Amino acid sequence: MQFSLRKLLKKLWKKLWRNTKKNRFFWRSGKLTGPEESSIVAFGTAESCVLSEGFEVESLENSGKEGAIEVSPCASERGKVMVELDLSEKNKPFLDMETLCLLLDSYKSHFADLKCSTNLGVARFMWKSRRIYVYEKGKFKIRFAHSREDAERVMDSLSRLILGSILCGECSEPSVECALGQCRACLTETPTTVTLEDSFNAPILLRGVKTLRESVEKFQALENYSFSEKWPEQVDKGLKRNLKEIIESGMNFALQTRNLKDLRIGTTVIAVARGCLLTLELERELVENKEPEIPERFEELLDKLHMNIWHMQKSIVRGFFGESRTGSKRGDEKGSAALEILSEITSSRSRIFGKIDKDVLENFEKRVKKIIRCDRLLKNTGFGGS
Ligand SMILES: [Zn+2]
Structure with missing residues (x-):
């Protein structure tokens, strides 16, 4: 990446913003701009991380x-x-x-x-x-x-x-996982956060963030879903379409952004949307592989787990992207409860899911743990949502 040139361009742009009244008007009048743009955060990453170095x-x-x-x-x-x-x-x-x-x-x-x-x-x-x-x-x-x-x-x-x-050299996970704080080597010792700096193309990213915030409403519909019912196709379809649009916005932003810090914020937006997509996919597979008759107790456990998962996803979206950020450091009980239920479900695997592919359940377990970890990190950094 051409950095000296980029620095120069950045200086020129800053001057441009200061001097152009039209632009200032644009900034103040845009519904998506204003104080909100600075409230998008991302985790700081260690120097050796692919997200700090770029490629x-x-x-x-x-x-x-x-x-x-x-x-x-x-x-x-x-x-x-x-x-x-x-x-x-x-x-x-x-x-x-x-x-x-x-x-x-x-x-x-x-x-x-x-x-x-x-x-x-x-x-x-x-x-x-x-x-x-x-x-x-x-x-x-x-x-x-x-x-x-x-x-x-x-x-x-x-x-x-x-x-x-791109795979991280430290944890061998794609760098989207590092962006969510899943890589111990990438995460700085005390998780810090960075905020959006370049403003010229911020509206592109903010459009994606707006869609993400709106999607949170659909999370609500999903939270209310019970594993004893058929998978909610309509919600699934709408949510997936939105999540892909969000990823597209993140990529458009990444194409133009002038510094690596902002590139990391774009990656964070992509990472959160991807995380939600993967969770949806895995849950759907679980529902489709569930035995027709299972004890009510397991049915209840699954519903509770599902609710906790989407509650945490929502809290992650709010934590990174500002809306209704509570700054709450508490509220980790969802994560602890999810872990307990998870271990109970996996130990009764064959009774609930019959001959489900072992990988599906393992991947699901990994995903839930990642959600818990990310939610926890955000809360520890003082950026928790409720
Ligand atoms: Zn990493």
Whole structure:
């Protein structure tokens, strides 16, 4: 990422904002702007975290890794080049395919011909007349680029779009998890928070945040759902659509943002929406795999767990994005209760879920623990929602 240039641009922009009356008017009159924009927070991350460093294509190129970038003429289009970039390391995966596919899918209205396969470990799409290939191991191919410099610009943009799917070197989780405080190595010793700084493109992110706040209303409908009923398709569908829109806003914001701190805030927005999507998916799988007749006690436990989960999700949204932030440091009883129920349910697994795939329940357990941890962290930092 071109930082010296970015700093200069930032200075120019600041001056621009100060001097332009029209812009000041825009700031004051916009419904989404005003004091609210500064109330979006993200966790601070340690220096070595991918979210602090970004994913710097240029410095890699100069780091003596010879052959990291290869340029060759395109066979099918004269004057265009194909650029290959290899960031792979010792055959280890470089990014999380599930997250990559979710990101690209949320952004698909900007692409043509998108294909993303978690099994094959490759994504392929057309973006602004370039064909792009992204491989799980960290190889990138850009075809039909005008020049090497052009490909580098595309790569810079691409790296911003998919930052959330890059695996953290410390915890091997996609960086969206680090953004939610799931990676002990990434999180600074005492969790600190950062607030939105760049203002020029804040409205893009704030649009996503507004949708997220509105989605919280749908969480309410979901909270009222009982596991003894059929899965609420309508709520599920509407919520998923909103969550993907939120991810798209986060990605649009990331494309233009001028500093890494703000990029991290964009990643946080994406991470919260993704977390909700995954929780929905897992809960749905549980409901669909539930035995037709289970003791009422288990039915009650499931409902209580479900309610606690979405209560915490709501509290996380409020904690990060300001609305009804209570600053409450208490209120961890939902998390403790959820943990207890979780262990009771897993120990009676076969009675409740029959022959459910072990992975589903394990993934669900992991997800719930992540929600509890994130909610706790926000509360400890004084940003808890109710
Ligand atoms: Zn990490």
